Amino acid sequence: MGKTAFILGMRDRFFDALFAIARKDPNVVIISADNGAPSLDKFAFELKNQFYTVGIAEQHMIGMAAGMATEGKKVYTYAIAPFVTTRVHEQNKLDLCAMNLPVVNLGVGAGYAYDIMGPSHHTVEDLSIMRVLPNLTIFSPADGSCAEKMAEFSYRLPGPQYIRFDRAGLPEIYDTNALDVARGFTELVKGRDLCIVATGIFVHQAIKVAKNLRERKGLDVGVVDLFRIKPLPTRELLETLAPYRALVTYEEHLIAGGMGSALLEMVSDHGAYRPTLRIGQEDRFVFENGGREVIWKKYGLDAIAVSARILGWLPKADLNLR
Amino acid sequence: MNEIFLRDKASWVRRTVLQMATRAQSGHVSTAFSQTELLVALYYGGILRFDPKQKDWDGRDRFILSKGQGGIGLYPILADLGYFPLEELEIFTEEKSILGVHADWHIPGIEVITGSLGHGLPIAVGKAEALRSQAKDPLVFCLLGDAELYEGSNWEAAIFASHLQLSNLVCIVDRNGQGVLGKTDEIDSSRDGPRLNPVDAKFASFGFEVRELDGHSFPEIFRALADIRERRGNSKPLLLLANTAKGKGLQLMENQRMWHYRVPQGDDLRSCWDNLENPRQ
Numbered sequence: 001m002g003k004t005a006f007i008l009g010m011r012d013r014f015f016d017a018l019f020a021i022a023r024k025d026p027n028v029v030i031i032s033a034d035n036g037a038p039s040l041d042k043f044a045f046e047l048k049n050q051f052y053t054v055g056i057a058e059q060h061m062i063g064m065a066a067g068m069a070t071e072g073k074k075v076y077t078y079a080i081a082p083f084v085t086t087r088v089h090e091q092n093k094l095d096l097c098a099m100n101l102p103v104v105n106l107g108v109g110a111g112y113a114y115d116i117m118g119p120s121h122h123t124v125e126d127l128s129i130m131r132v133l134p135n136l137t138i139f140s141p142a143d144g145s146c147a148e149k150m151a152e153f154s155y156r157l158p159g160p161q162y163i164r165f166d167r168a169g170l171p172e173i174y175d176t177n178a179l180d181v182a183r184g185f186t187e188l189v190k191g192r193d194l195c196i197v198a199t200g201i202f203v204h205q206a207i208k209v210a211k212n213l214r215e216r217k218g219l220d221v222g223v224v225d226l227f228r229i230k231p232l233p234t235r236e237l238l239e240t241l242a243p244y245r246a247l248v249t250y251e252e253h254l255i256a257g258g259m260g261s262a263l264l265e266m267v268s269d270h271g272a273y274r275p276t277l278r279i280g281q282e283d284r285f286v287f288e289n290g291g292r293e294v295i296w297k298k299y300g301l302d303a304i305a306v307s308a309r310i311l312g313w314l315p316k317a318d319l320n321l322r
Numbered sequence: 323m324n325e326i327f328l329r330d331k332a333s334w335v336r337r338t339v340l341q342m343a344t345r346a347q348s349g350h351v352s353t354a355f356s357q358t359e360l361l362v363a364l365y366y367g368g369i370l371r372f373d374p375k376q377k378d379w380d381g382r383d384r385f386i387l388s389k390g391q392g393g394i395g396l397y398p399i400l401a402d403l404g405y406f407p408l409e410e411l412e413i414f415t416e417e418k419s420i421l422g423v424h425a426d427w428h429i430p431g432i433e434v435i436t437g438s439l440g441h442g443l444p445i446a447v448g449k450a451e452a453l454r455s456q457a458k459d460p461l462v463f464c465l466l467g468d469a470e471l472y473e474g475s476n477w478e479a480a481i482f483a484s485h486l487q488l489s490n491l492v493c494i495v496d497r498n499g500q501g502v503l504g505k506t507d508e509i510d511s512s513r514d515g516p517r518l519n520p521v522d523a524k525f526a527s528f529g530f531e532v533r534e535l536d537g538h539s540f541p542e543i544f545r546a547l548a549d550i551r552e553r554r555g556n557s558k559p560l561l562l563l564a565n566t567a568k569g570k571g572l573q574l575m576e577n578q579r580m581w582h583y584r585v586p587q588g589d590d591l592r593s594c595w596d597n598l599e600n601p602r603q
Contacts, residue, residue: 049455052451054478054482055478055481055482057478057479057481057482059440059444059474059475059478060444060447060475060478060479060481060482061444062444063441063443063444063445063447063448063475063479064444064445064447064448064451064479064482065448066434066444066445066448067434067444067445067446067447067448067449067450067451067452068448068449068451068452069448070433070434070445070448070449070452071448071449071452071453071456072452072456073452090438090441091441091444091475094435094437094438094441095434095435095441095444095445098435099427099434099435
C-alpha cells in the first residue's frame with residue numbers, strides 16, 4: 001500500500017466553487033469567526049470587500065449575517081461546526097430562520113472529525129438541534145464533489161441553510177457532473193434485503209459494511225448516501241427504500257434526534273414501517289484520545305463492529321434474510 | 323421643533339399604551355413609558371426618514387427596536403403615521419391582530435424580529451455595513467434597553483461596529499436603570515445589579531462617540547441628534563446614553579420595582595389615569 005494521496009478538503013472544494021460565484025456577484029459575502037481554510041485566503045486578498053473576519057464572536061456573526069441579508073446580501077458564515085450550531089442556536093432560530101433569510105452557515109468538522117480535541121469540538125448533536133428549526137435546509141456531504149456542487153446549489157436556494165463538512169478530504173464517491181444535488185440523496189449501492197442509510201463520513205463506512213455482509217453472508221445490502229437531512233426528500237426516498245425489508249441508519253452523531261431519528265419519523269409518518277436499526281453514538285460524551293478510529297472502535301462504530309451488530313440484530317428483528 | 327406638538331403626541335402614546343395594556347391585560351407598560359419621548363422625537367420630529375406608503379422604500383432609515391418588549395410603545399406611533407389602521411391597536415394581541423407583545427418583521431414598519439435581548443445590535447451592525455458597502459445614505463438606528471447590555475452579544479457587535487467605523491450607526495440606550503427584577507446600579511439588595519456603570523466609559527472604550535442626555539427632554543434629544551447626517555466624516559459609531567425613568571409619568575410605577583410586566587388594576591389603574599390626565603409639569 002502506498003502513501004495516501006492528499007485529498008483536498010470538502011470545504012476547500014466548496015470555497016473554490018464559491019469563489020467563482022462570488023467574483024461574479026458582489027452581493028455574496030463571507031463572514032468568518034476567526035476560522036481559516038487554505039482556499040479562503042483568496043477571498044481575503046482578492047475579494048476583500050466581500051470577506052469579513054469578526055473575531056471569535058459567533059453570536060455577533062450570525063446577527064450581522066442576518067442584518068446584511070436583510071439588505072440584499074447572500075451571506076455565508078464560517079466556523080468550526082459547533083460554533084455555527086450549538087453556540088448560536090438562538091441566533092439561528094430567530095435571526096435566520098424566523099426571518100427566513102438567505103444565510104448559509106458553513107461548519108467544518110462534522111462528527112468526530114476534530115477527534116482529539118474533545119467534546120468542545122466534537123459535533124455529534126448538530127443535526128438534532130438544527131433540524132428542529134423551521135425554514136432551515138441542512139446538507140451533509142460525503143465527498144468533495146458533492147460539497148463542490150453544493151456551492152452553486154446553496155447560492156440559488158433562497159432560505160437559511162446549514163452545511164456540515166468533514167474536516168479532512170474524503171475519498172471521492174461521485175462524479176461531479178453526474179451528481180444530482182437537488183435530489184437530496186443517492187442510492188450508491190442497490191440491494192433488496194437491507195438498506196444502510198448513512199451520511200457524511202459514514203457513507204464510506206457503510207459501503208464497507210455492505211461489502212462485508214454481501215461477501216461473507218450473501219446478504220443483498222444497499223447503501224444510500226443521505227446528504228440532505230432537512231427537509232428530507234421524502235417521496236423519492238420512500239420510493240427508493242420501498243423494496244427493502246429492513247433499514248439501518250448509520251451516522252457519526254448521537255442517536256438521539258439525529259439523521260436516524262429523522263428517517264424513523266418519516267417512515268412512521270408514512271406507514272412505511274419495517275425493522276430499523278439505528279447506529280450512532282449512545283448518550284455520552286467522548287473524552288478518549290488516540291484519534292477518530294479509536295473512538296469508532298471503542299464505541300462499536302467502525303465497519304467491522306457495525307457488520308457484527310447488524311448480523312446480531314437481524315434475528316431479534318425476526319428477519320431471516322437467508 | 324414644535325415641542326407642544328411633540329408633548330401632545332407623547333401624552334397620546336402613553337394613554338394609548340395604557341388602554342392597549344388594560345384591554346389586553348398584557349404588555350410592558352413601564353418600559354414603553356421610558357422610551358416614549360425618544361420614539362416620538364425620532365418619528366414625529368423629522369429625525370427618521372421613512373414613508374408609511376412604501377414601507378420597503380430603500381431610502382428609509384432602518385430603525386431596530388432591540389428592546390422588543392417595547393413594541394406596545396411603538397405600535398401607536400406606526401398606526402398614527404399610517405403603517406396600519408389605528409383599529410389594530412384596539413385588538414392588540416387578539417386573534418385577528420397583527421400586533422403581538424414583541425416586535426416582529428411581519429408588522430408594517432418593523433424591520434426585524436426582537437424579543438430575545440442582545441439580538442438587535444449585531445443585526446444593526448450588519449445592516450449598517452451592508453448599506454455602507456453599497457454607498458447608500460440611510461442611517462441605522464438601534465434602540466436598546468440598558469439591562470439588555472448584560473447580554474454579551476452587544477459587546478461583540480460593539481467591537482465590530484467601531485472596527486468598521488460605522489458612522490451610519492446610531493445606537494440609543496434607554497437608560498432607565500432597571501431590569502425585570504432589580505436596578506442596574508442603585509444596589510440596595512441582592513435583587514439588584516450587577517452594576518452596569520460606567521456605561522458611557524464602556525462604550526467610549528469600545529470606540530463609540532458617546533453623548534449623554536435626558537431621554538425625556540425633547541430639546542436635549544434634538545441637540546444630541548442634530549448632526550447625525552453630517553457625521554459621515556466621523557470614524558465612530560454614535561451612542562446616545564438617554565437617561566430615562568421606567569414608568570415615566572406614573573407615580574405608581576416611576577422607578578418602582580415589579581412593574582416590568584404588570585398591568586395596573588383598580589385603584590392603581592385609576593391613579594395612572596389621573597397622572598396621565600393631570601401630568602406634573
